[in-house]
């Protein structure tokens with residue numbers, strides 16, 4: 001494992017907000033993972049896993065943490081049983097499995113890695129399909145050893161999983177998926193139709209996707225933001241997208257503080273118990289809630 005210190009390259013996130021990491025490493029093998037875990041313990045810094053950064057923004061300064069990216073991405077298919085390493089993008093997996101008549105089309109258009117998707121149980125809305133519906137088991141490293149979580153232990157629910165609540169750093173490594181079978185042409189058609197729908201309703205550049213989760217009664221956050229007339233509302237360089245009120249967009253020169261302040265203003269003006277879906281990470285490596 002090659003750790004870069006005081007990396008001058010900015011951490012990559014799709015919203016293009018965030019500084020750099022005090023320590024940064026790309027992990028290719030299981031022994032890289034074990035080494036990274038030891039390294040963070042020795043340096044007494046948090047260990048943060050970054051996927052494609054499509055649901056994450058970092059503080060603009062130096063993040064006092066070891067930030068790691070999993071670059072392992074092997075995918076194998078045996079009948080309807082699929083094993084994938086978490087560095088693989090969800091988009092690639094959806095398309096690759098379609099060629100084997102395996103249907104993950106419900107996850108069409110979700111940017112990011114399998115790791116990020118498993119962590120946050122990415123997918124459709126509260127009543128739709130999520131990655132968790134297709135998981136058989138997840139293999140991860142925590143507390144110094146490898147562990148396989150059968151589906152029941154992953155505790156997947158809307159945008160939630162047991163992994164979010166791990167008291168110590170957890171590094172997801174691979175998953176077994178069992179998608180349903182369906183003829184390739186039907187899957188391809190479904191993928192096209194879902195992509196067209198997304199393109200008409202969501203921004204896809206300089207954003208980190210949904211800012212807030214739907215409320216526990218299923219009310220979508222965009223509806224609450226709209227009711228408070230905050231669609232298109234701007235703080236510094238960040239605005240709620242005119243196309244989708246729950247997507248924050250970097251208009252060009254956004255800072256972490258702009259995003260943070262906009263989140264607080266939306267919460268105050270709506271008065272609704274809006275839980276963050278996006279991960280805002282401060283300079284100490286703490287995830288804001």
Ligand SMILES: Cc1cc2nc3c(=O)[nH]c(=O)nc-3n(C[C@H](O)[C@H](O)[C@H](O)COP(=O)(O)OP(=O)(O)OC[C@H]3O[C@@H](n4cnc5c(N)ncnc54)[C@H](O)[C@@H]3O)c2cc1C
Nearest residue numbers: 051052053054055056112113115116117119122123172209
């Ligand atoms: C245009 C757009 C549309 C989107 N649409 C949707 C949608 O329809 N549905 C949806 O659910 N989301 C959506 N998102 C959000 C985003 O795509 C998902 O949350 C995605 O799963 C994040 O994956 P990532 O690899 O980018 O994760 P990151 O943003 O890099 O990380 C997200 C979290 O996962 C953790 N994590 C990532 N990999 C690992 C790992 N290997 N081990 C442990 N923890 C890990 C990180 O520490 C972080 O806390 C959208 C985002 C954009 C920009």
